[in-house]
Structures are given as C-alpha cells and as structure tokens.
Amino acid sequence: MDLRIFTEPQQGATYDALLTVAKATEDLGFDAFFRSDHYLSMGGADGLPGPTDAWITLAGLARETRRIRLGTLMTAGTFRLPGVLAIQVAQVDQMSGGRVELGLGAGWYEEEHTAYGIPFPKEKFARLEEQLAIVTGLWSTPAGRRFDFDGTYYQLKDSPALPKPVQPKIPVLIGGHGAKRTPALAARYADEFNIPFGSVEDCARQFGRVREAADAYGRKAGDIVYSNALVACVGKDDAAVERRAAAIGRDADELKANGLAGSPAQVVDKIGRYAELGATRFYLQILDLDDIEHLELISSEVQSQLN
Secondary structure, eight states: OEEEEEEOOGGGGOHHHHHHHHHHHHTTTEEEEEEEEOOOOOOOOOTTTTOOOHHHHHHHHHOSSSSEEEEEEETTTSSSOOOHHHHHHHHHHHTTTTTTTEEEOOOHHHHHHHHOOOOOOHHHHHHHHHHHHHHHHHHHHHHTTEEEEEEESSSEEOOOOOOSSSSSSSOOOEOOOSSSSHHHHHHOOOEEEEEESHHHHHHHHHHHHHHHHHHHHHHOOSSSSEEEEEEEEEOSHHHHHHHHHTTTTTHHHHHHHHHEESSSHHHHHHHHHTTTTTTEEEEEEEOOOOHHHHHHHIIIIIIHOOO
16 A cells, blocks of 8 residues: 655645655655645635646655655646646656656646636547647667657657656556546556545446446556555644644545544554555645644554554
C-alpha cells in the first residue's frame, strides 16, 4: 500500500514551504510528493504569495530529494503544448534520476486561464487525447528515429523526439469521474487510474468502468494501478481532528464522511474500504503545509499499520 503526499500550492505556498514538505515526505517514509497544477487559488483563499509552476517546482525538488517519486495531479493540458511538455517532463526525469510521473488532464478551471491570458478551448478532451498520443509517442520513439503526428489540433513533423527520460517508460496517470471517454482513455494510455475525492460507491462504479474498458481494449485490467486522492485530517483524538479541520476551513464531520479523517484507526479502516475495491495507492491531500506534525502522525500511526 503506497501513501503519497499531495499538495495544493495555489492556495498559498512558497517553494521553500513545498521543499520542507517534500523533505518531510522523504524522511518519513512516504512513497511520493505530488502537487496540483493551478495558477489561481480556490474557495476564497488569498493564494499569497502567489502561484508556483508545477514543473519548475518539481525540477527544483528533483535536485533536493533522493528517493521519493515526484509528479502532478493533474498537469493541465491547456497550459502547455504537448511537445514542450514532453521535453519538460523528460528533463525533470533526468534531473531526478528517473523518479517522475505525469498526471495529465484536460484542464477545467476557466478563471485561472482568464486571469493569466491562457486560451481555454472548448474541445479540451479531444485535445487531451492528442496530447497523450504525442507525449507518449515522443518518449517511445527510438533514439535516432523521427516522430510525426498529424492530428486535428496538433501537427508534428520530423521531430527528433528528444530528450529521452531516464525511465524506459514514465508512468502516466489519468483520472476523473467521466463515465465513457475517461475510462476509454485510461484503457489506452494510463499506467495508473486515479479517482479524486470520490466516495467508496463512486470508486466501485468507476474502477469497474475502467476495468471493462481495459478488457474491451485488449489490455489486462490488472496492469493498471488504481488509486484515490482524498483530503487527510488525522488526529489522536476528536479535539485534534477538529483543530486540524478548522485550520483548513472544513468541518470535521464532513471530512470524516468524505475524506480520510478521524483517528489513525478510523483512517486505516476507511483506507481498507477503498482497498477492497482494488485501490493500492492513496494521495493524501495535505492543505495545511505548516503542520509537519500531521505528516509525522500519519507516518507513525497510519502508514505503519498499513505496512
């Protein structure tokens, strides 16, 4: 069972704050440090001192960590041209010694596009399909060969398909709740399928759809890693849980119903319910980046039980 730390820096975080959390992630034995890819805060947060770029952040962390995996949930396909993204991710993979994973999604937050002058096309999902074909195609093209792509939205001609990542295959994560196109895309491209902030019932349905799509595509459904992203709010007692919930502007009872919240034993039990559906990896959304004691508690009293 892999536990990964997942951060939302657009809510307000410096690179130094993210570095502190990433180093704690490594020191405390978690599997990976992931971050969102957004340029605008949400839910009334002031976002100060301002956004950080996901892949610039991960490039820095690649040089300042040694063991943990590094990646995005999810890189917005609207932010980067696919050829440029393939170069960026391959370079960070080199900088990390082969520890990078790419979560790639269509992009959805229109306000941040407006705020920073980023085009927000209507055909986002169709573009995502071409982006996945291009990024994975560039990486898999043998050295010395050329890559061409003639799509509706993107055209590449005579590309040297460089640089190459260190890993023979960078893991690609696809996620979401879409009933048809998302499972089909996962069956074709995903090494891992992730459900963000879904109930046990949501996951049972969506994991089932992905398995069916994989079978229809001629792929073993068991070759895909199934994972969940859920907000974490763990405390030794109810008072500690309520304090941590208040610090992130949430209600403790709501978090217990919809996230991984409560005592360590309650959280282990909730993880077990998802694990029964086939989930083997959990992204713990940590919203209070100053509360390193929270990570220490999860490591010592949740992760230890799962291991």
